[in-house]
Each structure stands twice: as C-alpha cells, then as structure tokens.
Amino acid sequence: MSRYHGNQFYSVEVGDTTFTILRRYQNLKPIGSGAQGMVCAAYDTVTATNVAIKKLSRPFQNVTHAKRAYREFVLMKLVNHKNIIGLLNAFSPQKSLEEFQDVYLVMELMDANLCQVIQMDLDHERMSYLLYQMLCGIKHLHSAGIIHRDLKPSNIVVKSDCTLKILDFGLARTAGTTFMMTPYVVTRYYRAPEVILGMGYKENVDIWSVGCIMGEMIRGSVMFPGTDHIDQWNKIIEQLGTPNPEFMKRLQPTVRNYVENRPKYNGYTFERLFPDVLFPAESTEHNRLKGKGSKASQARDLLSKMLVVDPDQRISVDEALMHPYINVWYDDGEVNAPAPAPYDHSVDEKEHTVEAWKDHIFKEVKAYELLQNSIPAGMSLHNHTGADGDVSNDCSDGHAENNTPGGSTYNRRR
Numbered sequence: 001m002s003r004y005h006g007n008q009f010y011s012v013e014v015g016d017t018t019f020t021i022l023r024r025y026q027n028l029k030p031i032g033s034g035a036q037g038m039v040c041a042a043y044d045t046v047t048a049t050n051v052a053i054k055k056l057s058r059p060f061q062n063v064t065h066a067k068r069a070y071r072e073f074v075l076m077k078l079v080n081h082k083n084i085i086g087l088l089n090a091f092s093p094q095k096s097l098e099e100f101q102d103v104y105l106v107m108e109l110m111d112a113n114l115c116q117v118i119q120m121d122l123d124h125e126r127m128s129y130l131l132y133q134m135l136c137g138i139k140h141l142h143s144a145g146i147i148h149r150d151l152k153p154s155n156i157v158v159k160s161d162c163t164l165k166i167l168d169f170g171l172a173r174t175a176g177t178t179f180m181m182t183p184y185v186v187t188r189y190y191r192a193p194e195v196i197l198g199m200g201y202k203e204n205v206d207i208w209s210v211g212c213i214m215g216e217m218i219r220g221s222v223m224f225p226g227t228d229h230i231d232q233w234n235k236i237i238e239q240l241g242t243p244n245p246e247f248m249k250r251l252q253p254t255v256r257n258y259v260e261n262r263p264k265y266n267g268y269t270f271e272r273l274f275p276d277v278l279f280p281a282e283s284t285e286h287n288r289l290k291g292k293g294s295k296a297s298q299a300r301d302l303l304s305k306m307l308v309v310d311p312d313q314r315i316s317v318d319e320a321l322m323h324p325y326i327n328v329w330y331d332d333g334e335v336n337a338p339a340p341a342p343y344d345h346s347v348d349e350k351e352h353t354v355e356a357w358k359d360h361i362f363k364e365v366k367a368y369e370l371l372q373n374s375i376p377a378g379m380s381l382h383n384h385t386g387a388d389g390d391v392s393n394d395c396s397d398g399h400a401e402n403n404t405p406g407g408s409t410y411n412r413r414r
C-alpha cells in the first residue's frame with residue numbers, strides 16, 4: 001500500500017515503518033536495522049540500479065542520535081574510497097524546519113553484513129582478501145584523521161564477489177560521555193583494551209577490532225563476548241594473559257587499581273588459541289598465496305601481532321598491510337588512495353541543544369538536495385556506482401542469523 005504526496009514523494013509501509021521517499025526509488029524490501037533506524041533495498045529507476053536506503057527517524061530526537069546522524073552525513077559526503085560505503089543521495093520529504101522529521105540516506109547496496117559471512121567456511125584466499133579490504137578502508141579513514149574505534153561485523157558489508165565496505169565512521173572523539181536510553185544493545189566485543197580502559201589511543205586501536213574479526217572468522221565464535229566492560233576485560237586477559245607492568249603504569253589510578261587486582265593469567269599461546277584444526281584446508285592451486293610457511297601459520301602469526309593488549313606492542317595498519325598473509329593483495333591505488341579533505345573534528349566536540357541540532361541537520365540536508373538537483377539526474381556528487389543483489393537481515397547484536405543469500409559464491413578477484 002502506498003500514498004502519494006504531490007509529485008516527488010510517495011509513502012510505503014515497510015514492516016511497521018513508513019518510508020516517505022522520492023518516487024525514483026521503487027520496490028522497497030527491508031534488509032536490516034541498526035540504532036538509527038531501518039534500512040531497505042530499493043530499485044533506483046533513474047540509474048537502473050539497486051540501492052540501499054536508510055531512514056533516520058527524527059535524528060534530532062536526542063543529542064546522541066543527532067550528533068551521530070550529523071557526523072555520519074558529513075563524513076559520508078567527505079570520504080570516497082571503494083572500501084567505505086558511498087553516499088548516492090540524501091533527502092528529507094519535509095520542506096520546512098518546522099515540519100522536519102526524517103532524513104533518508106541512499107547508499108550503494110551490498111549483499112550481506114559480515115556477521116553472516118563469519119558463519120561461513122571461508123578459505124584463506126577469501127579471508128585474507130576481506131581483511132586486506134578492511135585494512136585499506138581503515139587506512140583511508142585514518143588518512144582523513146578519523147580513527148574508528150568501533151569496527152564490528154554488523155557495520156561491515158560485503159558483496160558475493162567478496163568486495164567489502166565499511167558502513168559507519170565509529171565513535172566521535174567525545175563519545176561515551178552522553179547517556180542514552182535505548183532498547184538497542186550496543187555491541188562492545190570488538191572494542192580495544194585502550195577503549196575499554198579509557199586510555200589514550202592511536203590508529204592501531206582499529207587493528208584490535210580487525211584481530212577480533214579475524215579470530216572470529218577462524219573460530220566461528222566471538223573472541224571476547226563480555227557482558228559488560230569488566231567481563232570484557234576478563235575475557236581478554238583469560239586468553240591473552242595479564243599485561244605487563246609498563247602497561248599498568250599508563251592506566252588512570254582507579255582503573256589501574258582494578259586491573260592490577262585481577263587474578264594473574266598467563267594466557268595461552270596462539271597455537272593453543274587457534275589450533276590447526278580450526279583453519280581451512282590449504283589449497284595448492286593458488287600460487288599467489290603460497291608464501292613462506294603454511295597459510296595457517298601465516299594467519300596465526302598475523303593474529304598474534306594484532307591481538308596484543310598493549311597498543312605499543314601491537315602491529316600498525318601499514319605493517320598489517322605488508323604482512324605476508326595480506327600483502328598478496330597489495331595494490332598501491334587501493335592502499336594509498338588520495339586522502340579526503342581532513343575532517344573537521346569540531347563537529348564531534350560541539351555540544352548543541354536538540355533544537356540546534358535539528359536546525360544543523362535540516363540545513364545540511366537541504367544544502368545537499370540543492371547541490372544534487374544542480375547536477376544532471378542519475379549522477380551523484382561522488383562517482384559511486386550502485387550495486388545489484390538481494391540482502392539479508394541485520395545482526396546488530398553481533399550474532400548472525402545465517403541467512404546469507406544461497407548463491408553467495410565468493411568469486412575470486414584475481
């Protein structure tokens with residue numbers, strides 16, 4: 001059932017959500033939902049491609065939602081890299097600030113999120129290619145001064161040809177200070193020790209999350225499924241061991257007191273944490289991937305360098321990209337793509353009232369609409385292409401519903 005509003009927009013019910021969208025977008029199907037709202041797949045009749053449309057329902061309803069929506073919109077416009085989701089269009093059906101309710105973001109459509117892929121038996125070729133693309137996307141964000149700190153499988157999407165894109169931009173610099181009442185459970189399993197313990201951080205904070213994702217791909221279960229920050233820390237040290245006194249010295253006094261008073265753990269070797277049986281069988285036909293030693297031992301070596309509690313001892317993004325397990329895919333155009341204009345972090349630090357946020361978001365969206373309307377139909381501000389394909393459901397709690405499209409044949413890129 002759909003309703004028409006003038007000639008540009010129409011409304012359609014998707015589950016219990018109403019999408020009021022430009023008529024060019026047809027045939028909506030729900031594909032996921034996150035903290036901000038619902039995501040649908042749709043057919044764009046102008047470009048004849050399938051797209052994803054995310055509805056941000058009343059993004060100014062509280063300051064946490066508002067800051068996130070504003071930041072996401074600003075960053076999506078700024079960043080243009082094949083491993084970061086691209087913005088194709090954005091609009092609001094409301095014409096005035098007084099009426100303003102919702103924002104719709106139109107993005108490239110992908111086939112599934114990584115939670116669904118983690119459940120599959122991935123061979124070394126696919127696993128290393130997915131990790132390589134994550135690292136390229138992360139490096140690109142870093143080049144714009146954006147350190148993600150909250151990478152997780154539900155915010156990484158893939159296509160059946162094994163291409164991968166990061167969906168979001170992580171935590172704002174001032175994140176964590178605002179309290180939000182929400183029925184939505186935030187997944188923290190992939191957050192680095194320095195984030196959990198409230199320490200300073202640098203770029204390789206994101207390597208920890210990649211390590212957790214890689215470990216989960218191999219094990220088939222979440223590496224550190226903590227129920228809260230304290231339990232999360234326990235899960236980490238039980239497996240990796242209590243960190244050294246140098247690390248303890250860098251903690252804030254109250255945190256240090258807690259951490260130092262935990263039982264001491266030696267941790268396990270990476271051979272114990274990731275025994276040979278967990279790894280996919282080695283194939284001999286793909287010579288590109290044949291380096292020194294077996295693929296399993298290369299993968300284990302990379303894990304042992306990423307899953308390091310002390311960031312000073314942990315591998316950097318550039319080192320990970322050069323690691324033998326990953327560097328088989330190395331392409332300078334992907335690794336060192338031109339950096340976007342630096343992100344203005346004052347957005348993250350600004351505190352506004354809900355009314356002021358509403359005004360900011362409305363102005364940004366209307367300015368974007370004006371700019372979009374001034375360029376020929378079918379072209380976007382960035383030259384992103386849409387993508388075909390069915391998609392499956394969200395797994396925002398970090399647990400997959402294993403409903404990846406049946407034909408998920410992960411074609412080899414090379």
Ligand code: AMP
Nearest residue numbers: 032033034039052108109110113154394
């Ligand atoms: P988000 O609201 O951005 O956290 O997205 C929630 C879920 O919707 C993700 O976990 C994906 O399963 C799905 N999703 C979001 N954007 C896309 C997209 N562009 N292509 C395919 N699936 C998507």
